[in-house]
Amino acid sequence: ELRATTAAWTGPAATSDGVRVKLLANVADPASARAATEEPVEGVGLFRTELSFLDRPTEPTTAEQAELYKAVFAPYAEAGHHVVVRTLDAGSDKPIAFATHEGEENPALGVRGLRLAADNPGLLTHQLDAVAEAAASTGVEAWVMAPMVATRDEAEAFAEQVHARGLKAGAMVEVPAVAVLAHRVLEVVDFLSIGTNDLTQYTMAADRLASDLAHLTDPWQPAVLHLVAITAAAGQQAGKPVGVCGEAAADPLLACALVGMGITSLSMAPSAVRAVGAQLARVTAEQCREAADAVLGAVDPTAARAAARAVLVD
Ligand code: PEP
Ligand code: MG
Numbered sequence: 001e002l003r004a005t006t007a008a009w010t011g012p013a014a015t016s017d018g019v020r021v022k023l024l025a026n027v028a029d030p031a032s033a034r035a036a037t038e039e040p041v042e043g044v045g046l047f048r049t050e051l052s053f054l055d056r057p058t059e060p061t062t063a064e065q066a067e068l069y070k071a072v073f074a075p076y077a078e079a080g081h082h083v084v085v086r087t088l089d090a091g092s093d094k095p096i097a098f099a100t101h102e103g104e105e106n107p108a109l110g111v112r113g114l115r116l117a118a119d120n121p122g123l124l125t126h127q128l129d130a131v132a133e134a135a136a137s138t139g140v141e142a143w144v145m146a147p148m149v150a151t152r153d154e155a156e157a158f159a160e161q162v163h164a165r166g167l168k169a170g171a172m173v174e175v176p177a178v179a180v181l182a183h184r185v186l187e188v189v190d191f192l193s194i195g196t197n198d199l200t201q202y203t204m205a206a207d208r209l210a211s212d213l214a215h216l217t218d219p220w221q222p223a224v225l226h227l228v229a230i231t232a233a234a235g236q237q238a239g240k241p242v243g244v245c246g247e248a249a250a251d252p253l254l255a256c257a258l259v260g261m262g263i264t265s266l267s268m269a270p271s272a273v274r275a276v277g278a279q280l281a282r283v284t285a286e287q288c289r290e291a292a293d294a295v296l297g298a299v300d301p302t303a304a305r306a307a308a309r310a311v312l313v314d
Contacts, residue, residue, distance in 0.1 A: 005278050005281075005282075006274050006275050006278040007274070008278075009040070009274055009277050009278040009281060010040050011023065011040025011041075011042075011273075011277055012040065012042060013040075013276070013277040013280050013281070014280065014281065015259070015280055015281070015283055015284055015285045015287075015288060016281055016282060016283060016284050017284045017285055017286075019259075019285040019288075021259050021263075021264070021265065021266060021280055022042045022043070022045075022243070022264065022265035022266070023040070023041055023042060023265070023266055023267075023268070023273050023276060023277055024041055024042060024043050024044055024045030024046070024084070024243070024245075024265055024266065024267035024268075025039065025041045025043070025044050025045065025046075025267065025268070025269075025270045025273070026044075026045065026046040026048070026245060026267055026268055026269055026270075027044050027046070027047050027048070027072065027270075028047075028048050028051040028052070029051065029052050029068075029072065030068070030071035030072050032270075033047070033071075033072040033073075033075055033076075033083075034075045035270065036075075036270040037075045037076070037079075038270070039270045039271075039273040039274065040273060040274070040277060041081075041270065041273055042081055043076055043081035043082045043083055043084075044072075044076065044081070044082075044083040044084055044267070045084050045193065045243055045245050045265055045266070045267020045268075046084060046086055046193070046245040046267045047072055047083060047084065047085045047086060048086055048089065049069075049085060049086060049087065049088055049089075049127070050086075050088050050089045050090050050094050050096055051094070052068055053088070053090075053096055053098075054094070054095075054096065056096070056097065056098060057097050057098065058097075058098050059098045059099070059122075059123065059126070061126075062126045062129050062130045062133075063130075065126065065127060065130035065131075066129075066130040066131075066133040066134050066137075068130075069085065069130055069131055069133075069134035069135075069142075070133075070134040070137055070138055072134075073134050073135065073138040073140040073142065074138050074140075076140050077138045077139050077140050080141075081140075081141075082140070082141040082142070082143055083140055083141070083142055083143070084142075084143045084144075084145060084170070084193065084243075084245075084267070085131050085142055085143070085144050085145070086144075086145055086146075086147055086172065087114065087124060087127055087128070087144065087145070087146050087147065087158075088113075088116065088123060088124075088127060088147075089112070089113050089147035089148065090112060090113070090116060091107055091110060091111065091112025091113065091115075091116065092107040092108040092110070092112045093108070093208065093209055095107075099116050099120070099123055100112075101116075108201065108207065112147075112148055113146065113147035113148025113149075113174075114146040114147060114148050114149055114154060114158060115148060117158075124158075124161065125161065128144065128161055128162060128165055128167075129165070131144055131165075131167065132165040132166065132167060135167065141168075142167050142168075143167065143168040143169075143170055143190070143191065144162045144167050144168070144169055144170070145169070145170035145171060145172055145191070145193055146158045146170075146171055146172065147172045147174065147195070147198075148172070148174055148175065148198075149171040149172060149173075149174075149175065149178055149185070150175045150177050150178060151177065151178075152181065152184045152185050152187070152188060154171075155171040155178075155185045155188050155189050156188040158171070158189075159171075159188050159189050159190075168190040168191065169189050169190055170189050170190055170191040170192060170193055171185055171189050171192055171193075172192075172193050172194070172195045172198075172245075173192050173193065173194040173195065173199060173227075173231050173242075174194075174195040174197075174198035174199050174202065175198075175199075175202055176199065176202055176203050176227055178192075178231075179194075179199065179227035179228070179230055179231045180227070180230065182230060182231040182234035182235070182242075183234040183237060183238065186234055186235065186238040186240055187238075189240075190240060190241075191235075191240055191241040191242065191243070192231060192234075192235060192240070192241075192242045192243070193242075193243045193244070193245045193267070194228055194231055194242065194243065194244045194245065194246065194263075195245055195246045196219045196224065196228070196244060196245075196246025196247060196248035196249070197219075197246040197247055198246070199224060199227060199228075199246065200216075200217050200218070200219055200221060200224045200246075201217060203221070203223055203224050203227060204216040204217060204221060204223070204224070215301075218301045219246065219247060219248035219251070219254060220254060220295070220301035220304045220305055221300075221301055221304075222295065222296065222298050222299065222300065222301075222304055225257070225261075225295050225296055225304065226296060228244065228248075228258065228261060228263070229261045229262075229292065229296055232258070232261040232262035232263050233261070233262060235262060235264070236262045241264045241265060242262070242263055242264060243263060243264060243265035243266065243267055244258050244263050244265075244266055244267070245266075245267035245268075247268075249266035249267055249268045249272075249276070250266075250268035250269055250272035250276065251276075252275050252276050252278075252279035252280075253279065253291070253305070253308045253309060253312055253313070254295075254308065255276045255279065255280065256279060256280060256283055256287070256288045256291050256308070256312050257288065257291040257292045257294075257295045257308050258292075259280065259285075259288045260285070260287075260288030260289040260290070260291050260292030260293075261292045279312075282312075283312050287311055287312055288312075290311045291307075291308045291311045291312050294307035294308060294310070294311050295307055295308050
């Protein structure tokens, strides 16, 4: 029966009592962006630009990048859906030949993501020029966010460059420091997007690629969920959108708890959208808030899962 309601669910997403939640797609390239429009999504919440450049020996020109971004944006123009572009997240688990620092002992804690712009500012400015051109030529509303932001100053310098091109600017919340001070970072950006994969890695001090640490790199870890709740509350206070774009958003029960914390959008692999949408439609906003309280009060991931299930399913 659950399967039948999941297949029948067509969006747009809302709780059973009508509180709307934006469900968005994580995409990597033009093919996956086009395929995602087959699902009931309201846009793209995470375009991982670096995945198109993994095998490039040199930086693509601004013109080449603009062509690529146009192809990703185009399927969203007609419906008026927005696309959140993440600037180059190179380094650590995503080495890019033209943008990776060599010889780092701890690449996950090294010069990666937005940090690369410090000694190679062209990487960022060329990319922002290309995004602005693609947005103008397709008519798609592009929001641009930076990965691996750690301070308000970094977010502010990034946002100035994005705003100068007439686009909305955001920061990813992947470093615990930004979750703790989300209210300060929200003074300088238009939105936040929580990357629970890296936020979990850095909160639990456990490599996201180490399979023997999977019990620690679990988005149901209550410590991670507390950081998500702090960030969501800061967003509500500021009246600005705060989404989740890590794997946590694709777990139907956890998604309900995230909505209960005040998260306004969930971005995920397109294959997960229907199950998440169908689950949200089965519960009230009050149940989501109860699930949020329950997981935040849990002592470990097992207890958090059981507590959410008790509120949302049983
Ligand atoms: C994340 O860290 O949760 C995220 C969405 O980015 P990526 O998985 O690409 O690092
Ligand atoms: Mg990340």
